[in-house]
Amino acid sequence: MKMAGRPAPGEPGLLLRTGLALLLAAVAAGVGLALFAEPVAPGLAGAVEAELARSGADNPVTAVLLNFRGYDTLLEIAVLTAALVGVWALGPAPRSKETTPSPVLLGMNSVLIPLGALICAYLLWAGTARPGGAFQAGAVLAAVSVLHILAGRRPRMHLPEAPMRWGVVIGLAVFLAVGLGVKGAGRHFLEYPVDLAGGLILFVETAATLSIAVILAGLFIGGRPEDEP
Amino acid sequence: MSAGLVLDTLLVLILLWLAWAALASRDLFRGIVLFIAFGLVLAMAWARLGAPDVALAEAAIGAGLTGALLLATWGRLPGSDKKPAAGEESGDEDGG
Amino acid sequence: MSSGLLFALGGLGIVVIGGWALVLRAHLIRKVLAINIMGSGAFLILVGAGSMGGGDVDPVPQAMVITGIVVAISATALALALVLRIANATGKPALPEDRERDLMDEEGM
Numbered sequence: 001m002k003m004a005g006r007p008a009p010g011e012p013g014l015l016l017r018t019g020l021a022l023l024l025a026a027v028a029a030g031v032g033l034a035l036f037a038e039p040v041a042p043g044l045a046g047a048v049e050a051e052l053a054r055s056g057a058d059n060p061v062t063a064v065l066l067n068f069r070g071y072d073t074l075l076e077i078a079v080l081t082a083a084l085v086g087v088w089a090l091g092p093a094p095r096s097k098e099t100t101p102s103p104v105l106l107g108m109n110s111v112l113i114p115l116g117a118l119i120c121a122y123l124l125w126a127g128t129a130r131p132g133g134a135f136q137a138g139a140v141l142a143a144v145s146v147l148h149i150l151a152g153r154r155p156r157m158h159l160p161e162a163p164m165r166w167g168v169v170i171g172l173a174v175f176l177a178v179g180l181g182v183k184g185a186g187r188h189f190l191e192y193p194v195d196l197a198g199g200l201i202l203f204v205e206t207a208a209t210l211s212i213a214v215i216l217a218g219l220f221i222g223g224r225p226e227d228e229p
Numbered sequence: 230m231s232a233g234l235v236l237d238t239l240l241v242l243i244l245l246w247l248a249w250a251a252l253a254s255r256d257l258f259r260g261i262v263l264f265i266a267f268g269l270v271l272a273m274a275w276a277r278l279g280a281p282d283v284a285l286a287e288a289a290i291g292a293g294l295t296g297a298l299l300l301a302t303w304g305r306l307p308g309s310d311k312k313p314a315a316g317e318e319s320g321d322e323d324g325g
Numbered sequence: 326m327s328s329g330l331l332f333a334l335g336g337l338g339i340v341v342i343g344g345w346a347l348v349l350r351a352h353l354i355r356k357v358l359a360i361n362i363m364g365s366g367a368f369l370i371l372v373g374a375g376s377m378g379g380g381d382v383d384p385v386p387q388a389m390v391i392t393g394i395v396v397a398i399s400a401t402a403l404a405l406a407l408v409l410r411i412a413n414a415t416g417k418p419a420l421p422e423d424r425e426r427d428l429m430d431e432e433g434m
Contacts, residue, residue, distance in 0.1 A: 011426060012348070012349050016348070016349075017349070020344070020345065020348050020349070023344075024341045024344050024345060027340070027341070027344070028337055028341055031337050031340075031370065032334070032337060035330060035333050035334065035337075035370075035374060035377075036330075040377050040378045041378065042378055042380070043375060043378045043380070043383040043385075044383055044384075044385045045380060045381035045382060045383040045384065046381070048383075048384050048385065049381065059282070060384035061280075061282045061283075061384045061387050061388050061391070062282075063384070064384050064385055064387075064388040065388045065391065065392075069385075069388060072388075072389075072392055073392065076392045076395055076396060079395075079396050079399050080395060080399050082399075083399035083400065083402055083403045084402075086403045086406070087402060087403055087406045090406045090407065090410055091410070094305050094409065123285070131281035131282045131284075131285060132282070132285065133282055133285075133391075135286055135290070135391055135394075135395055136282065136285040136286050136289055139286065139289035139290045139293070139294060140289055142294060143289060143293055143294060143297075146294070146297055212395075216290075216294055216398070219298065219398070219399070219402035220294070220297060220298055220301060220402075222301065222302075222305070222402075222405075222406055222409070223406070233328065234326075234328060234331070237328040237331050237332065238331060240332075240335075241331055241332060241334075241335035241338075244335055244339060244369075245335060245338050245339060245342065248339045248342045248343065248362050248366075249342050251358060251362065252342065252343070252345075252346035252350065252355065252358060252359055252362065253346070255429055256429070257352060257354060257355065257429070260355065260358060261354075261358070264358055264361070264362070267362065267365070268365070271365055271369075274332060274369065275372070277328065277332075278328070278329070278332060278372050278373065278376055279376070279382040280372055280382070280387045280390070282387060282391060283368075283372065283387050283390050283391055283394075286391045286394050286395070287365075287394060290394050290395060290398050291361075291365065291394050291397070291398070294398060295361060295397075295398050295401055298398070298401060298402055298405055299354065299357070299358070299401075299405065302354060302405040302408060302409055303354060305409055306354075306409070306412050306418055307412055307413055307416065308412075308416070308417075
């Protein structure tokens with residue numbers, strides 16, 4: 001219970017709170033004004049719709065992510081990779097205590113892990129025409145991998161180091177390779193030829209899904225994998 | 230006021246309450262769980278906004294994996310300030 | 326009031342709540358929570374404002390938000406690894422200027 005009078009050492013004082021309140025009020029006022037301003041801009045839905053047939057995907061969000069704004073997605077995968085490298089640089093994976101996993105977890109894993117793999121494949125395949133895509137598929141695969149790790153009996157997770165490193169790198173590598181590879185006939189970086197666009201998008205998405213799953217699971221592990229015999 | 234707008238208002242109010250409760254909660258474990266709930270309600274909001282891809286990504290990555298990361302870090306923190314009464318797997322269970 | 330505007334204003338409120346907690350709370354994991362909540366609020370503003378124009382659903386802000394969600398978890402994972410290092414090195418998951426504060430204090434909000 002805070003005592004009346006001066007606050008405890010280190011507690012934020014009145015000056016900080018007032019300053020913060022003023023700053024937040026200014027931000028709220030600014031954004032609020034912008035939201036209520038007229039007229040409202042038309043947005044890019046029409047522009048995307050016009051080029052959708054040539055983009056190689058029927059789902060407009062996938063078309064934007066993997067074709068129109070493919071460069072952003074390439075950098076996003078680079079950010080994921082960099083974050084994992086950063087976590088790996090901070091030290092070896094934290095050890096978990098030696099506990100036997102709950103039988104409920106083991107039982108559910110026998111159902112959830114195959115189901116998760118199936119859902120991942122579906123989301124990846126459906127992403128071109130229906131809601132789905134590489135990120136959603138990779139996240140589902142990472143989630144079942146986390147379940148598998150949580151059910152591991154040994155406190156030292158046996159992580160095969162070399163395959164894991166390949167899994168981390170392959171998404172970024174394939175995306176870069178495709179982006180540079182299409183530069184052949186006077187096209188720019190990442191400018192897919194129209195007849196190959198669908199296949200290239202799926203190819204890049206598959207590699208990206210694998211990488212995203214490995215990276216997200218690696219982020220959960222929280223450190224460098226030790227290659228224990 | 231149409232039914233859709235009523236639902237949207239309800240969602241926004243729930244989101245605001247969950248955000249405040251997650252951050253003001255005295256118990257950090259409870260705060261993290263409320264954050265996961267926030268993520269799931271947010272996925273509903275994305276669905277209402279006509280963004281199913283974002284809803285999938287939010288539920289899987291924003292709520293699920295971020296929540297798992299937060300709980301794992303909370304469990305790995307040194308010291309005895311964590312309350313084992315929450316009943317998760319980081320305690321020393323002898324099968325009791 | 327369209328639903329897009331409603332969600333955008335809700336997102337603005339969430340950003341303010343997150344910003345308030347980010348500065349005033351001491352526990353580092355709570356600061357990470359606050360940043361994530363602020364991010365989610367910002368995404369709501371983006372897609373909500375994108376929905377305001379009536380007409381078709383605009384896929385570009387949705388793609389930006391998906392990218393944002395992935396970047397947010399990357400930054401969160403790195404931040405949490407750093408929090409763990411700080412906690413192991415100094416005993417408390419708090420910044421040096423916050424070490425004296427009660428980390429679980431609800432009055433600090």
